[in-house]
Amino acid sequence: MPDTDVLVVGAGPTGLLLANELALAGVDVVVAEQRPERSGQSRALSLQPRSAEILDLRGWLDPIAEQSLARLPAGHFAGMPVHYGDLDTRFPYQLGVEQSVVEAHLEGLLGAVARGHVLVGLEQDEEAVTAAFDVGGTRKVLTARYLVGADGGHSTVRKLVGAEFPGRAGRVRMAVADITLASADDQGWRLPSFGDTTAGFRHLIPLREGRSRLLFAGPEQQELARDAPVTAAEVQRALGDTARVEEVWWASRFTDASRQAARYRHGRVLLAGDAAHIHLPIGGQGLNLGLGDAFNLGWKLAAHVTGRAPAGLLDTYHAERHPVAAAALASARAQGVLTIPDEDVAALRGFVADLISDPATNRRLAEQQAGLDVRYAVPGAAHPLLGLRMPDVDLPDGTRLNTRFREGRSVLLDTSGRFDHVVSHVDGPDPSRYGVAGDQAVLIRPDGHVCWIGDDEDSLRAALAGVVTG
Ligand SMILES: Cc1cc2nc3c(=O)[nH]c(=O)nc-3n(C[C@H](O)[C@H](O)[C@H](O)COP(=O)(O)OP(=O)(O)OC[C@H]3O[C@@H](n4cnc5c(N)ncnc54)[C@H](O)[C@@H]3O)c2cc1C
Incomplete structure (x- = not known):
């Protein structure tokens, strides 16, 4: 007998939501994570409306929302606002809350994560998957009926199953730094943003406890290696004279690489979240996509391992989710082009800004960025609601x-x-x-x-x- 029904590799938001879904359905699940403890750092800083809805469907949103910093009434497309206020959702805003808060809550619900487990080997046969981990220098083997790779953009699972990962490498190198500015009077907020400057972009976002996040890319970042540490001096050069950096809390580099696994299922192994797709993190889509993958896969995999799934249900995971990420990747690439510092691109941006100011176009893009336009191809007569997510209507008994x-x-x-x-x-x-x-x-x-x-x-x-x- 395998050690568990499902082994989830990676305790990021995707793996944690998936594991909670499986546990809710009574499936035996183990989450294995390489980090010995949670980092407390956050790449994503907000939840799109659909992500908020997903968590709300299971009653898991409120403790997260209570810790939010802001409710942003708009998303953006290449830095141009798309308004959420009129969308048909209980959450017509981006919830400004760090990824670490979401992870901490989901991990707390789950109870246990096998930490310090670095996946190093993976084999499968008709009965089970065998995964090998390096646990503090000791080899440990776990077997499961199914394994889900939710181990992020550099996914080891993806590599070990030999998954094709077509797309293109990064062309632009960018950096992110969570910093404290020397004084509140430093008007860093006035930094130019998204293509306003021919030297690249700089964008500053307020965080809690007086910290700020600086996202930046200029000629210097193109010269530096992807794994070169981001120094305080480099951050200061990016800020220029606008503000003085007092402390750098966390910093990292990223690129606009765009790739998607050709298949999300490889026998008993499935891929989800960043393990299945990577893209320029513009417009706040990565977390939303990962949570959407987990929410689509969870109930199907649970039904499959408990013998309640009709034939083919598990394969609808790839069929339904691959096109969703493909569309998000296309959107991110298009947005990436619109932020290139070039005077002709600035002209193009002007046209796009004009189009986006049209309310119908703005709403369409807002639904996309909010994750509310996802329609799965379900059988049956065409109806505008079929395949879409059902809005949270009020019920006659006063509940929703x-x-x-x-x-x-x-x-x-x-x-x-x-x-x-x-x-x-x-x-x-x-x-x-x-x-x-x-x-x-x-x-x-x-x-x-x-x-x-x-x-x-x-x-x-x-x-x-x-x-x-x-
Ligand atoms: C600068 C930046 C800003 C971003 N901002 C946003 C935003 O505002 N909104 C948004 O929606 N998205 C944003 N994203 C993207 C978002 O952070 C990711 O899409 C999201 O973290 C994906 O979640 P995940 O669970 O799929 O993967 P991850 O969060 O990467 O989690 C993967 C987990 O797997 C573990 N792991 C990896 N390898 C192994 C192994 N061999 N063995 C065991 N465990 C392993 C890792 O330690 C990690 O805990 C941003 C990304 C960047 C780079």
């Missing part, structure tokens, strides 16, 4: 729909209860409120996406069989 997903199961939203002999329903409001005919019911998957809208029992039974069997 999202609270019905706490256990990670599908939900039938209905006004009549006529299908209760097939599956119990949740009493919904007038269906016309969300664009559905009065006599129709709505079946929503555990991840909140609508997979059936209809009024006849046979097609409901068929839709249910596509989600779980028995």
Whole structure:
């Protein structure tokens, strides 16, 4: 017998959300993480609206939201604001909260992470996956029925299964530094940003405890090696005379490399989050994509290992999530071009800014950046809501729909209860409120996406069989 049902490699946001989803479904899961302890550092500083919705569906958002620094009413496309205020969501804003806060909460819910476990080897056969770890210089072997590589952009899992990772290498080198400025009077906030300067870009974001994050890229960064330490002197040169750096708390380099695994499933091994796709971190999409991958995979893998999944369900993970990341990568590449410091690009930027000022275009881009436009190809008659995530509607009993997903199961939203002999329903409001005919019911998957809208029992039974069997 394998040691566990599922071995998740990597305790970043993707691995931790996935492990919680599996545990919620009663699946035996082990998370193995190379770091002996949590770093407390954060690359991502915000949660997009869909990420907030995902966490809210399981009741995991509130403790995270309580620690947020800000609610930003807009996202951005290449630095141009896209407004979230009118989006049909309970969270029409980016929640300004560090990745470390999200990770700490998800790890706390899970209870245990096998820390200090560096994955070094991986084999699989028809029965199980065998993973070898270096644990403080000692070799340790763990076996599992399935293994998920959520081990970030340099994924060892991806390399060990020989996954193709097509795309392109980075062309631009950038740096990030969390710093304290010498005094609050330093007007670093007035730094030019996103293509305003021919020398590159500098962008300053306020953090908690008087700290700031400086993102920058100029000619100097192009000359330095990817793994060269970011020094305080380099940060000061990037800031110029605008402000004086007192302390550098954390700094790192990154690039605009853009790659995506050709296949997310390799037999008993699956890839998720940055392990499956890397891109320029512009517009705050990486964390959102990783949480979306985990939320799509969790209930499917749980159904699969507990024998309740219809044939092919697990493979819909790649089918549904690969196109989502491909679109995000294309968006990041397009945004990267728009930030190139060049006068012709500045002219192009002017045209794009004009187009984005149109409310309909702005809304479309806002839905994209917010992660609310994701539509999965589910079978059935075309309906505008089919495949999209269901908005969190108020229910007649005074509660709201999202609270019905706490256990990670599908939900039938209905006004009549006529299908209760097939599956119990949740009493919904007038269906016309969300664009559905009065006599129709709505079946929503555990991840909140609508997979059936209809009024006849046979097609409901068929839709249910596509989600779980028995
Ligand atoms: C400068 C910068 C700013 C960013 N800002 C944003 C933002 O504002 N919004 C946003 O959404 N995204 C942002 N991102 C991207 C975001 O941080 C990532 O997309 C996100 O961390 C991906 O999560 P993950 O869990 O997939 O991978 P990771 O967070 O990378 O986690 C992977 C985990 O796997 C572990 N691991 C790696 N190798 C092994 C091994 N061999 N054995 C065991 N464990 C291993 C690592 O230690 C790590 O804990 C930013 C990225 C950068 C570089």
